[in-house]
Amino acid sequence: MKGVLNLVSVGPGFADLIVPRAEVALKNSDIIVAYELYLRWIEPWLTDKEIHTPPLTQERERALLAIEKARSGAKVALISSGDIGIYAMAALAFDEMREDDGYEVNVIPGITSANACASLLGSPLSHDFATLSLSDLLCPWDWIEQRGKRIAQADLACVLYNVQSAGRSQGVYRILNIMLESKSPKTLCGVVRNAYRPDQSVNIHLLEDLPSLQFDMLTTIVIGNRFTQRKRSFIFTPRGYNAWETAQDEALKHDLPQQAFWIFSGTSDGNALANHLAAQGYPVVISTATEYGGDVAAQHCPGVAIWAGQHGVEARKQVLQQTQARGLIDATHPYASLMSGQLMGLSQSLGMPYLRYERASVFSADSAQLCCSTQHAAEQAVALGKRIFLSTGSKDLATFLKAPGAKQCEWFVRVTPEPEFIQRAIDLGVPRSHICAMQGPFSQAFNEALWRDWTIDCVVSKDSGDVGGYQAKVAATRALGIPLLVIERPKLNYPRMSSTFEDVLQYAQSWS
Incomplete structure (x- = not known):
């Protein structure tokens, strides 16, 4: 008698998601080979069946057993969750069967994960x-x-x-x-x-x-x-029935100039750099990661084109090509290493010049304790304080709040006044009364008053430079007699780097 090997998909886990063809295959099979968990999903069709359940780690044994039974003339169902042909048992069964095998093979599709x-x-x-x-x-x-x-x-x-x-x-x-x-x-x-x-x-x-x-x-x-x-x-995810917004649409919508220097900013010195280049007569576009950053840039850089929002690499690539950008100036925050990596990659793929502008570090060993990473800073903060103030932004909050021992501490945070950043802090468990949502930099007097009022006993910051208010934080923590932890700047292999507007202007002139 000719055997049958039914490769049966039983879906994600509920019987009502098993397709009718799988039900028929199960009913017509005499032998069931399956991981034991799957039996509960196909229980209505197991009456009077011979059942084999090699454990989860014995996939090959299950496939070989099902093939052996089919070769002997039995009607066998080899069971897999989801779709048996997607990351599952079908490929292993085909691997193990021979060209001269004579049993019938039926692959029954299912609902995948x-x-x-x-x-x-x-x-x-x-x-x-x-x-x-x-x-x-x-x-x-x-x-x-x-x-x-x-x-x-x-x-x-x-x-x-x-x-x-x-x-x-x-x-x-x-x-x-x-x-x-x-x-x-x-x-x-x-x-x-x-x-x-x-x-x-x-x-x-x-x-x-x-x-x-x-x-x-x-x-x-x-x-x-x-x-x-x-x-x-x-x-x-739209299918495209309502058409796609193209890079040209974006360029026209925002009135972006052609052959401009694109300054990726979001910092006050980045905006100042844009003004400096624009004052020399160069067309400039400021790209910011948030709408709020775009509003700040528009306020401080009148007459300079703004492209704001989290667009992603592909959208940036298209609009840079569409506007025939002259070069990329990376004036993002010193800790925005992910964005800097994206911009260097774009520069290479588009063949456009790239320059990293970064404010100078003012960190000194006698001003604070340097931490090699956010995780290191979180561990040190928990060891040193009980009421800890984070002036590190919203991105790394989870690292601090989920560090070992973090639940024994009270956390206070300062974030940019964007609703999503405030919500992120709330979602991570920071009480609303412990959130300061304001745009910096801040003076020594402001820091002192806030930290004294909140009885802060440890402050964590970044090496943000003079423009980022670093010295004011140093002075405030010294006046209050509390430790200041500073996360070290990420080290990237920039092809070109400058910390003065004059150097940037010199590079820009060479790109013209």
Whole structure:
């Protein structure tokens, strides 16, 4: 008698999501080979069946057992969750079967983790997308990283499988940082755990917030593209029925000049640099990461074109090409290493000149204790203080608030007065009464009064230079007799770097 090998997909976890063809295959099979967990989903079709359940780590044994039974003439169902042809058992079964095998093979499709999670989030995969498994058990990690880079550079929506396990805890953060190198930090994402199973959870986050979260093997991450939007409690990626906004539309909408120097700013000295170049008669565009930064630039740089918002690498690339930018001047914050990396990459890919302008450091060993990283600063702050003030911005708040011993401390933060930054602090558990939402820099007198009123016993800052109010912080902490921790500036290999307007002007003249 000719055997049958049914490769059966049983979906994400609820019986009502098992397709009718899978039900028929299960009913017509005499032998069931499955991981034991899957039996609960197909229980209605197990009566009078011969059942084999090799454990989770014995995938090959399961495939070989099912093939052996089919060769002997039995009708066998090899079961997999999701779709058996996507990161699952079908490929292993085909690997192990022989060309001269005579049994019938039927592959029954199912609802994948990507489909299931997308349906719970809304419609984030409506345009081109990719899937990427983060398990390096069967795939070299450098392959995973390279594929992640290509996905990010193409700004594809993507679904991350096998996100995190006890023995593989850091890979997901490496991939998320790779995504952030090319995608906008404001890209909408979904984090789904136990889709269509008990204890299901569905949450929407910005890409920049994901590195501060914890995941597990039951979690799937869906990352949108630059067009992904939020509506009601859902996210969706437009299919294109209402047309796309092109780089030319962007350039016309913002009246961006041609052949201008693009200054990537968001700092007061960056805006001052833009005014300096504009005063020499050069066309200048200031690009800021936030709308608030754009408003500040417009206020202090009258007559200079502004392009504000978190656009992502691909959108920047298109508008720089469309406007035939003359060169890129990176005057972002000294700690905006991610943005600097993106701009250097854009410079190389577009063949445009790049210059890093960075305010000079004024840190000295007798003014504060230097910490080599944000994590180091968090550990030192917990060791030194109980009422800790963070003047480090909103981006790294999670590192401090989730550090060992952090729950025994009270945290006070100063953030830029953007609603999303304030909300981020609230979401991380900072009481509203402990949030100072103001634009700096601040005087020694202001710092002293605030820290004295809040009875602060430790301050954490960055090496922000004179323009960033660093000396005022040093003076205030000395006057109050409390420790000041300073996070060291990131070290990047800039191709060209300057700390004076005169040097920048000289470079700019050579680009003309």
